[in-house]
């Protein structure tokens with residue numbers, strides 16, 4: 045059991061009085077009116093002795109009933125996106141509890157420093173893009189990436205739509221013009237990676253473990269643009285170790301999206317990312333790589349986001365080289381040239397909440413890995429990545445743990461090499477291997 049610390053990048057959060065083991069969500073949804081009725085059963089453990097526990101739930105959703113272990117708590121309040129329960133008796137540290145929340149409303153995105161995050165209506169359907177703090181836009185949760193849990197999603201929606209959540213489709217039951225879908229995600233998952241995708245999609249196989257849900261009009265373009273994902277998986281398995289989940293699904297929305305986004309076992313692209321010419325293949329590789337870096341190995345605090353984005357960006361360069369494009373070294377030199385002409389005011393090992401998704405962090409994170417690779421040599425570098433993903437599989441990670449792992453695995457004092465890349469502002473020079 046862990047007691048996740050509050051993340052300074054996300055102020056106003058509950059301070060981790062719960063460690064959630066499993067969420068069971070039962071959602072009844074009408075696409076036509078964007079009306080959601082939900083029941084969430086949250087199986088958790090108290091991380092300290094307390095009479096007060098809390099979950100986050102967006103204020104657009106109204107709570108009608110809360111039970112704790114089958115009984116009404118002393119009282120509960122739902123204000124400012126925080127559902128606070130005062131228990132009848134103090135619960136001991138380490139004791140289990142089940143919080144059962146009934147809620148309903150018209151969900152929508154959370155607005156904050158990162159724009160609109162979480163639940164979003166499409167022209168004809170829904171996407172959920174939870175990174176970094178959008179999970180409470182559709183279910184009550186302890187929205188800390190360090191608090192991974194198992195999930196069951198049961199969603200009932202109008203017939204005619206494909207409904208996708210994370211994990212394995214267990215049952216699909218049509219009934220009176222509606223369909224009930226049940227998904228089970230047994231691998232531990234951070235709340236921000238939980239997703240729901242609803243649309244009028246075709247399901248197409250894009251590989252032995254890969255499928256895509258695409259609007260019928262984009263079927264051929266998507267089949268072509270996603271056609272090399274199996275080769276990407278093979279390349280990444282070779283470099284990063286086994287693919288960490290049972291399957292991989294890509295959803296292509298009929299609407300355009302500003303950026304694609306990753307969820308666990310799944311990625312979402314906009315119609316604009318499928319041009320039928322592999323114009324966005326770099327991003328296809330990027331999102332796939334997040335399954336290892338971000339989803340299986342998840343930074344427990346957002347300050348360590350380079351462990352997601354730097355690695356996913358480096359994976360783009362590896363794919364470029366393997367698929368006959370520019371080599372990783374050429375990509376690194378080009379990126380270094382561009383970064384050296386931009387302001388050097390970013391510490392990627394602790395960028396601050398406003399710069400978490402700054403492109404300079406992505407590129408400099410990838411350059412950090414390239415510098416490490418140049419120093420260690422290919423064999424030692426890729427062995428390190430495979431050890432890293434194996435040791436922390438489905439877990440929570442920090443930059444310090446990566447530095448320690450790199451030193452242990454390589455037998456070299458690489459922390460000194462990593463430091464200026466990660467914790468100083470000025471851009472280090474790229475050395476030639």
Ligand SMILES: [Zn+2]
Pocket residue numbers: 330334352353356
């Ligand atoms: Zn990314």
